[in-house]
């Protein structure tokens with residue numbers, strides 16, 4: 001059994017460099033016994049078609065010019081790719097074949113199909129030879145030995161046997177696309193896009209697990225990405241929709257290509273040979289992917305009304321004109337959509353049964369889930385009318401609406417339609433990790449946010465995670481009753497299972513919202529990015545990880561157009577990240593940020609007057625949900641150090657955590673050991689604070705915990721620690737729990753820009769996470 005059948009089109013093999021790229025893909029993605037189906041390289045088939053036309057017109061000058069061009073192109077490829085004996089042998093073989101062609105031309109015995117077959121034969125032979133030269137055991141296989149047709153019908157049993165005989169289990173089989181043989185052994189072709197069809201046929205005859213169509217687009221998009229910048233690439237499309245799209249103008253897959261896969265388990269993926277890392281589109285069986293929204297455009301279309309048209313006849317006509325055809329019934333009449341250039345052929349084939357109802361129409365089709373079609377029909381016709389495009393013919397069916405008119409849909413109108421009809425229907429899956437102080441409030445606030453978020457996308461919470469258990473529902477959880485569901489259905493999970501479940505999610509966008517305080521969870525971010533998840537973090541660990549790891553994460557996010565928001569990791573709900581980004585985007589340069597960046601330390605220092613032991617206040621702060629799970633993360637200054645590093649990196653500085661000097665607000669002995677150990681020795685903390693407060697009081701001052709980063713003459717200085725401030729200092733009268741950010745910049749020199757307000761607390765922090773989510777939803781592409 002073959003594992004995978006790969007198929008490379010002409011553009012993937014258009015130059016020696018492209019052959020190198022294809023060979024690398026083969027090396028990385030194939031096993032012995034796999035098949036690689038190839039088209040003719042670059043424009044070779046077009047050139048061979050021109051040769052055939054010139055031959056028929058008896059234009060001998062054109063014939064010899066074209067032969068020379070073919071000779072030059074093929075030679076150049078051989079010379080750039082092969083060496084030594086291999087090269088000599090390939091050049092000699094090419095010379096012989098061109099001599100035979102010349103001979104056939106001069107004897108007026110040239111035939112079209114065997115002439116066109118040369119393109120694929122040359123590609124297969126060259127790629128196999130090149131792979132052998134690279135040390136990969138490969139053989140080229142002429143598909144005329146594999147596929148036999150009788151009167152245009154494939155002989156399935158015979159073909160299955162021929163494939164089993166000719167496909168080697170110990171080599172990579174490089175197979176010619178597009179061509180087959182009739183029962184007499186004459187060459188026949190499989191028509192336009194025949195190589196894709198060859199690949200799916202071969203997969204069905206060899207019981208392959210997968211067909212990979214490597215092409216010059218990255219997969220199946222919601223609309224033509226060359227015309228609409230924010231066209232969405234879908235990770236999964238079901239076969240029924242792919243088939244409908246093929247008939248309604250989407251050129252990525254043709255109905256014929258999909259036909260051999262009907263009723264099989266074979267997986268079909270469409271991926272880019274120019275960008276192998278891009279996530280492919282998987283075309284899956286019904287029920288394995290939800291229906292999506294698409295818009296296709298059609299040009300130069302004739303609408304025919306046909307008497308008694310059977311589906312079998314539509315297949316024959318498609319074969320005749322080498323184009324996927326769409327037909328439908330409206331008010332008892334059967335209609336056929338035909339490309340203008342083929343109307344004559346179709347009308348004469350139907351011998352008096354076809355009338356042209358409308359000719360030279362353009363338009364669009366919106367393919368969508370059944371439940372959406374009526375509303376989309378109304379919206380689409382209204383939008384087109386606003387653009388002065390008046391529909392001449394509208395056909396609404398269960399899963400699409402076709403709107404035909406006189407004017408072509410240009411890319412501006414298509415972009416408008418796409419924004420209003422496709423983008424609005426997209427879904428965002430939310431994975432919430434961390435259901436502690438902030439996480440629970442986030443979920444309770446979410447209910448009120450749904451309407452606002454849904455103005456852009458359909459938003460669903462699909463997973464809730466605690467450190468050991470998760471609740472996962474791909475179709476969405478009820479966020480009002482999640483506690484009860486958690487109680488009954490939450491299950492233990494591991495990393496592999498979590499990633500596998502996220503990978504299976506069939507949503508246009510996914511976001512992981514990290515409201516844990518877990519370093520281990522933050523280390524999964526690269527895996528989430530790999531699975532095309534956006535990120536929102538209240539957790540500070542990723543933002544303060546080693547700089548190399550952090551920069552890598554940022555690069556990977558950018559490469560995939562993924563967003564990362566972490567507004568609450570500094571200043572809870574205060575808009576500090578927005579302010580810094582805004583200043584920098586407006587051309588300002590920031591040279592100092594100082595202040596108090598810890599809600600816990602602000603509350604502790606401002607509340608402490610000696611009447612209550614300091615350690616009791618720490619426990620109160622913990623109770624109020626201000627502290628980190630282990631409050632020593634706050635007392636050590638580490639939490640504030642992390643916040644300063646996040647700010648520094650937002651200013652574009654490549655700092656590490658330890659580049660920020662730190663003095664803790666607790667004695668060193670308390671740092672080690674468990675939280676219980678800390679509690680057992682808490683009087684050490686009380687003594688420490690009593691002493692610090694007494695020293696400050698002796699100077700007429702109070703104790704505060706502050707941080708600052710200064711950029712001066714290209715040098716950076718950053719520290720967090722204890723300071724004694726005068727009683728009339730703004731920091732002395734800071735409200736307990738408030739943070740303050742004092743920003744000095746080129747524009748805010750004498751009078752600093754000050755942002756002040758609660759820097760911790762579950763409500764404000766959860767609201768800050770919502771602010772990030774709302775921003776994200778409005779900035780998704």
Ligand SMILES: NC(=O)C1=CN([C@@H]2O[C@H](COP(=O)(O)OP(=O)(O)OC[C@H]3O[C@@H](n4cnc5c(N)ncnc54)[C@H](O)[C@@H]3O)[C@@H](O)[C@H]2O)C=CC1
Pocket residue numbers: 433434435436437438439465466467468515516517518520521538539540568569571572599625626627628629759760761762765
């Ligand atoms: N509490 C506050 O005022 C603020 C908190 N933050 C940050 O928000 C995050 C959450 O804070 P809190 O809710 O106060 O903490 P918390 O300790 O109350 O809740 C953390 C939750 O994360 C879960 N968790 C831990 N490890 C996990 C893992 N590996 N996978 C999934 N879940 C895991 C825990 O089970 C717990 O439900 C922290 O990173 C904190 O620094 C940020 C700004 C303010």
Ligand SMILES: N[C@@H](CC=O)C(=O)O
Pocket residue numbers: 568569570571572597598599600601626627628634639759760761
């Ligand atoms: N423990 C932190 C919570 C917010 O990041 C703080 O007190 O500031």
